[in-house]
Amino acid sequence: MEISMFIAYAVVGGLLALVLTASATFTLQRNDQIVASMRRVQVPDSWLPRLAGLKAAGAIGLVAGLWVTPLGVAAATGVTLYFVGAVIAHLRAKDYELAPAAVLTLVAAAALALRTLA
Template identity: 85%
Template sequence: MFIAYAVVAGLLALVLAASATFTLQRNEAIVASMRKVQVPDGWLPRLATLKAAGAIGLVAGLWVTPLGIAAAVGVTLYFIGAVISHVRVRDFELAPAAVLTLIAAAALVLRVAA
């Protein structure tokens, strides 16, 4: 189970780090998606920070189990919020957020089981 967690957490951390970077750089695709779900521009740095913290926590969770569990819970909640935000404005292009929710939940289950 630990190897599975390491793979899932590593890949998810890479996605989160890239997304955080693009969010901080105000990448047009990211900003457009955030605007579509009515996220204020002032929230972008905070959301990027949450993604970066999740990435760091998932990787640190390889050595510190409670930190990995906490990070996986946080990332799962983050993406549940993203799915809810899409549904709230009736934007049904929510596959990326839904898939990342499932991957984060898988990381949580794998870390708890390891």
């Protein structure tokens, strides 16, 4: 069972890393949709590079976690917490367009569970 959990983590973690990389890139490029979403939840523009850096670090950690289990667990934990924070920010701002953040929270939690069990 351990090998199947590792394969599942590789797939989920790898796909999540791709999404995080794209999101970090779009955030750094100040993509109109991302900037509008951030403004709706009252995130200052000055935070965008830091948030992009967190996403990029999460992506790197998830991939490195294929070889270093504690790093994968730490990265999946960080990404899960990041998106829990995003969901909370949307709810506090009464912005109910939170499906992407909610889905990514669940995917990150799945990556965490899979890497912990593998």
